[in-house]
């Protein structure tokens with residue numbers, strides 16, 4: 535939707551996703567929001583075929599799941615025109631873990647989530663890795679930024695509970711113990727109490743952004 539706004543009604547956005555349910559949901563949201571300049575292509579991101587020279591290739595929370603992100607970024611960069619933008623946002627767990635290490639329940643939840651993520655092959659430090667990956671994919675060293683949301687309200691502190699809920703199948707498959715976290719139904723309120731009693735704030739995962747321009751034939755970005 536952000537890209538659809540940037541390119542405007544005369545532009546075009548192509549969303550790549552391999553999961554049909556996600557495409558269906560995204561399509562419904564596009565219709566609801568009134569965008570007509572977005573189409574979806576069901577494909578593995580490592581096998582995207584499109585003839586056009588796009589002005590930008592943009593992705594969020596995708597390279598972290600791929601076994602060979604350098605190869606995928608190299609092949610995606612072929613879809614951009616010379617001088618076009620490659621921009622990706624990926625996670626960094628390091629600030630997330632460090633800034634909340636003094637909160638035992640919060641940290642115990644993060645440890646389970648991280649174990650489940652890593653057990654699925656996800657890279658929890660793909661954000662910082664972007665700097666190297668861009669260069670190894672033949673692109674210039676990217677401009678980078680790190681955003682770490684902070685908060686203490688109940689909506690904010692329930693995030694580990696919600697993530698654990700969506701990761702439950704992976705947690706079950708990997709036989710990761712949830713018992714140390716106590717009763718699941720009361721987890722949101724216990725997380726909130728831990729934060730409020732210590733007059734603390736918590737963070738969400740750091741989101742690291744990286745962007746660079748594709749060099750033209752003479753090698754200039």
Ligand SMILES: C[S@@+](CC[C@H](N)C(=O)[O-])C[C@H]1O[C@@H](n2cnc3c(N)ncnc32)[C@H](O)[C@@H]1O
Pocket residue numbers: 550551552553556577578579580593594595596599600
């Ligand atoms: C964490 S979600 C991020 C979704 C979206 N980019 C966002 O920021 O909200 C990761 C998405 O990547 C999709 N995905 C994972 N591996 C993929 C692959 N190899 N090719 C295409 N899509 C993939 C998953 O189906 C999932 O919808």
